[in-house]
Amino acid sequence: MNRTPRRLKALAAAVLTLAAGSALADVTIGICLPLTGPASGLGIPVANQIKLWPKSIGGEKLNVIVLDDATDPTKGVTNAKRFVTEDNADIIMGSVATPVAIPMADVALESNTPHFMFSPAVLPAGKDAWSFRVPQGNAVMAFAMIEHMKKQGIKTVGFLGYTDAYGESWLRDFQDQSKALNGPKVVATERFARSDTSVTAQALKLVSANPEAMLVVASGSGAAMPHKALVERGYKGKIYQTHAAASRDLIRVGGKDVEGSYVVSGPALVPEQLSAAHPSKAVAQKFVDQYEAAYGKGSRNQFAGHGYDAVIILEKIIPVALKKAKPGTKEFRAALREATETMGRTILAHGVLNYTKDNHWGYTTETGVMLKVAGGDWKVE
Amino acid sequence: MDFSIASILALDGVTNGAVYALLALATVLLFTITRVIFIPQGEFVAFGALTLAMLQTGQVPGTVWFLVILAILAAGGEFIAMVRQGRGAAKAAVEAGKILAYPLAVSLLAWWAAPQQWPLWAQAVLTLALVTPFGSLIYRLAYESLADASVLVLLIVSVGVHFCLVGLGLYFFGAEGFRNPSFWDERFQAGPLMLSGQTVIIMLVSVALIVMLWLFFERSLWGKALRATAVNRLGARLMGISSTMAGRLSFSLAAFIGALSGLLIGPTTTIFYDSGFLIGLKGFVAAVFAGLSSYPLALVGALGVGLLESFGSFWASSFKEVIVFSSILPVLLWRSLRDPHAEEH
Numbered sequence: 001m002n003r004t005p006r007r008l009k010a011l012a013a014a015v016l017t018l019a020a021g022s023a024l025a026d027v028t029i030g031i032c033l034p035l036t037g038p039a040s041g042l043g044i045p046v047a048n049q050i051k052l053w054p055k056s057i058g059g060e061k062l063n064v065i066v067l068d069d070a071t072d073p074t075k076g077v078t079n080a081k082r083f084v085t086e087d088n089a090d091i092i093m094g095s096v097a098t099p100v101a102i103p104m105a106d107v108a109l110e111s112n113t114p115h116f117m118f119s120p121a122v123l124p125a126g127k128d129a130w131s132f133r134v135p136q137g138n139a140v141m142a143f144a145m146i147e148h149m150k151k152q153g154i155k156t157v158g159f160l161g162y163t164d165a166y167g168e169s170w171l172r173d174f175q176d177q178s179k180a181l182n183g184p185k186v187v188a189t190e191r192f193a194r195s196d197t198s199v200t201a202q203a204l205k206l207v208s209a210n211p212e213a214m215l216v217v218a219s220g221s222g223a224a225m226p227h228k229a230l231v232e233r234g235y236k237g238k239i240y241q242t243h244a245a246a247s248r249d250l251i252r253v254g255g256k257d258v259e260g261s262y263v264v265s266g267p268a269l270v271p272e273q274l275s276a277a278h279p280s281k282a283v284a285q286k287f288v289d290q291y292e293a294a295y296g297k298g299s300r301n302q303f304a305g306h307g308y309d310a311v312i313i314l315e316k317i318i319p320v321a322l323k324k325a326k327p328g329t330k331e332f333r334a335a336l337r338e339a340t341e342t343m344g345r346t347i348l349a350h351g352v353l354n355y356t357k358d359n360h361w362g363y364t365t366e367t368g369v370m371l372k373v374a375g376g377d378w379k380v381e
Numbered sequence: 382m383d384f385s386i387a388s389i390l391a392l393d394g395v396t397n398g399a400v401y402a403l404l405a406l407a408t409v410l411l412f413t414i415t416r417v418i419f420i421p422q423g424e425f426v427a428f429g430a431l432t433l434a435m436l437q438t439g440q441v442p443g444t445v446w447f448l449v450i451l452a453i454l455a456a457g458g459e460f461i462a463m464v465r466q467g468r469g470a471a472k473a474a475v476e477a478g479k480i481l482a483y484p485l486a487v488s489l490l491a492w493w494a495a496p497q498q499w500p501l502w503a504q505a506v507l508t509l510a511l512v513t514p515f516g517s518l519i520y521r522l523a524y525e526s527l528a529d530a531s532v533l534v535l536l537i538v539s540v541g542v543h544f545c546l547v548g549l550g551l552y553f554f555g556a557e558g559f560r561n562p563s564f565w566d567e568r569f570q571a572g573p574l575m576l577s578g579q580t581v582i583i584m585l586v587s588v589a590l591i592v593m594l595w596l597f598f599e600r601s602l603w604g605k606a607l608r609a610t611a612v613n614r615l616g617a618r619l620m621g622i623s624s625t626m627a628g629r630l631s632f633s634l635a636a637f638i639g640a641l642s643g644l645l646i647g648p649t650t651t652i653f654y655d656s657g658f659l660i661g662l663k664g665f666v667a668a669v670f671a672g673l674s675s676y677p678l679a680l681v682g683a684l685g686v687g688l689l690e691s692f693g694s695f696w697a698s699s700f701k702e703v704i705v706f707s708s709i710l711p712v713l714l715w716r717s718l719r720d721p722h723a724e725e726h
Contacts, residue, residue, distance in 0.1 A: 041556045163699055190698045195659040197400075197650040200393040201695035204386055221558040225651045232575075253560045253651055 026063040027318060027327045030083025032094035032104065033118070037071030039097035042303050046096055046118055049307030052294055057311075058319035060327060065089070069100050076100035080107035088328050091336060093310060094118060096303060098165075105131040114336045116313065118306050120361075122169060128360045132340060134306045134313070136266060136351060136368070137361045138173040141243050144368025145215075145264045146174070146183035148381065152238065154213045158206040159189040160199070160226050161217030167191060170217045170242060187211050194222055203229040212237050219244035224254035231257045238262060243368075246302060251376055262381065263371045266350040268305030270369065273380040279347050279366055283312070287349040309348040316343050382695070385573030390691045396580050396649070398687020399587035403642045404664025405671065405679040406591055407635040412673040413598075413611045414631040416532050417524055420539040423661020424546040425639020427654055428512050430647035431550070432640075434559030436504040441495040443553025444511050445488045451518040452484035458522065480521075484514050501562060509640050516636030517629040528628060529614065543658070550654035558656070561647035583645045590638065595676045607631065663690070663705065670712050672720070682712075 031050060034043035047066060056062055065087055069076040076095050083089040084107060092108060093116045095101045101119040108115030108130040115131040120138065123131065149157070159174075161167030175186055188209035190202035206214065207230065216226050216239060223245035230239060239261040241250065246265035250258060267274055271284035287308040288300050317339035325331035346353045351367025370381040404422055411419045428444055435442035456477035463473035487510050494507060523542050527534060565578030598604035609617040610627040618624055639657075646652070646660070663686050670682025686705060693704040 038551060038556055190694075192694070192698060193659075193702060195653075195656055196694075196701075197646060197656070197660060198393055198397055198691070199694070201390055201691050201693075202698045204389060205695055205698075208386070220556075221560075221651055222653070224558075224560065249557045253558060 026061040028063045028087055028089045030089035030092045031066045032069045032076055032079040034071040034097050035068040039071040042096040045301050045304040046307040049304040053311055057315050058322050069095050071097050073100050073103050077103045080104045084111040084113050090327050113333055132360045134310055136363045138170050140363045140365055141264045141368045142174045142177040143365045146178050146181050148370045149184050154184045156187045156211040157184045158211035158214045159186050163191040163193050167217045199226045199229045203233040207233045207235045214239045217242050220247050221249035221253040223250050228257045258373050261373050264368050265371050267369045268349040270380055279352050283347050284349040305349050309350050312348055394688035394691030396583055398684040399583050400642050400646050401664045401667050401686050402587050402680045402683035403638050404661055405667035405683045407638040408665055408668040409679050411635050414607050415628045417535045421543040421546050423657030425636050426643040426660055427657035429640030429643025430652040431554045433508045433561050439496050441492050445491050448484050449488050452481050455518050455521045456480040505644050512640035513633055513637045516632035520628050520632035547655050554654045558651040558653040560651045563648040579648050591680050666709050
């Protein structure tokens with residue numbers, strides 16, 4: 001009876017010393033992810049990958065704190081503020097959900113903390129001075145798609161996309177890239193909402209414009225309905241889907257109607273099928289092996305890949321920054337940002353990254369991979 | 382636009398309109414009997430479609446657990462209320478058991494039947510049996526004690542119930558959508574028109590249900606009794622009509638109609654946990670067109686919404702929703718000029 005409290009006290013003391021000691025010396029990383037709420041399907045794979053992270057980098061222990069933002073921007077900001085004030089974080093990361101990641105960038109900017117977003121959030125110029133995107137932006141994905149279209153001899157494209165920021169930014173990026181690359185022309189644009197039950201009218205109009213290919217901009221299982229509508233209206237040309245649709249849900253819901261269509265994706269999903277010349281082949285294979293060993297066969301996905309890539313970045317920048325300053329200081333954070341901006345060409349599971357002072361998107365045009373849906377599975381083109 | 386395009390658009394609009402008509406009908410039904418403007422009507426659509434989708438994959442649908450939880454809450458509430466009134470624990474337990482009996486039985490049946498991969502029509506019947514009791518349970522939990530409150534209070538409760546159901550829908554069905562197999566795969570070619578079997582089913586079921594409800598409320602004694610409750614609760618009770626029973630019955634009917642709409646629309650589009658809201662809202666616009674009181678007018682309004690939506694998305698797809706929901710303004714103006722507002726009670 002008497003011994004238990006004393007033991008507890010000793011244990012508590014040990015934990016306290018450990019915690020205090022670690023807060024002084026370790027590299028602290030605060031990560032904010034949607035583990036609940038509508039975007040939890042994206043956040044949970046990243047959190048799973050974080051559990052597989054190494055315990056130390058460059059001889060320094062990593063002190064990783066993961067908090068849930070419930071896909072709520074307010075909670076995301078609260079978490080980010082907690083990281084920079086209470087935990088004295090050297091790096092903040094998150095969120096996977098774009099609406100949460102955007103206000104977190106403000107906290108990073110105010111507190112001068114390096115910030116890695118797991119979302120391709122578009123920020124006004126200057127607002128992303130401390131924020132870097134880990135996923136690919138639409139422009140580099142559009143590049144791969146346009147190159148593929150040119151190879152197929154496609155001159156005209158019809159656009160069928162969400163009436164929201166995702167659809168509009170794809171339309172803009174696609175048109176800009178296509179102009180620069182002398183690619184196909186968008187001859188008809190139609191829009192629909194995620195909650196729509198029918199896109200028959202839009203499909204009719206697009207099919208009557210008779211473009212050689214269609215670009216459907218939608219995400220996950222939501223990308224199947226417009227795709228089916230085009231097929232049902234007798235469209236025989238090629239249909240392209242964006243990387244937001246590069247999930248098994250597209251094939252599950254779309255069935256045989258999505259057979260033969262093209263989907264652009266990051267290389268991390270299909271390392272086995274990449275050509276030996278692809279720069280990401282080896283890294284992507286390592287990611288898939290590690291993730292599927294821990295979570296089962298076929299569990300690989302886009303977002304866990306971003307979690308894996310984040311560590312590759314950290315392994316590159318932390319040792320460089322450690323030479324300049326001690327963790328937990330203002331100087332260390334500045335050194336981390338500088339190291340990121342000058343880290344040069346870096347091979348990730350999801351492509352090749354090259355951040356510079358003016359470019360916090362980073363991906364080179366080598367990243368996008370065109371997949372074809374064949375026999376209910378992905379096939380690299 | 383030539384004739385063939387117009388006819389395809391018209392067919393699409395009428396098909397969607399038929400589903401909106403069912404929801405408009407349920408909205409009118411609930412309002413005339415309980416004075417509740419039931420915003421979450423669309424959630425029953427999503428519950429119906431997703432329950433069938435989960436049964437199709439051989440999983441136990443989340444609706445089963447949800448139903449059990451609601452039934453336990455309702456039974457517990459009834460038990461406590463009766464004991465407090467001093468009517469004895471034994472009698473209260475019997476009453477609570479009565480509430481629990483049907484939901485528990487149907488949940489057990491679904492739990493047992495889910496992995497058996499029954500034929501599609503049997504799963505559809507099971508889905509209807511699972512979703513229908515939600516109506517009376519939600520009425521008991523959220524509205525019954527407020528039955529005499531103003532229309533505004535009931536509307537506010539509806540908004541709360543809507544958010545509850547959407548959140549729980551996400552928890553029970555997940556964020557990704559499902560598409561159900563068609564009940565009738567036949568296709569008919571008529572000139573430029575491609576009429577699918579599912580479209581025929583949607584239209585026939587909608588028209589049949591509307592005619593039946595109209596006859597029920599206009600011609601039968603039961604229907605008239607239910608309507609009397611709406612006009613004057615106290616008066617109806619003095620005439621021997623139980624207003625609580627009327628409320629529960631009408632909510633069950635509404636849940637049944639919602640689930641049926643979900644089964645009808647499930648094969649034509651991908652349904653997400655939150656898809657119901659916008660479908661329900663369009664049904665509501667149609668119901669407003671009917672002044673929340675007339676079934677045939679609700680049908681006309683729903684077809685109008687469907688056609689407006691279909692032609693709107695052809696001419697200006699980015700403004701489709703704006704066009705559909707703005708159409709409520711001239712209707713409101715016309716209604717307020719036609720029958721000026723009088724104080725109800």
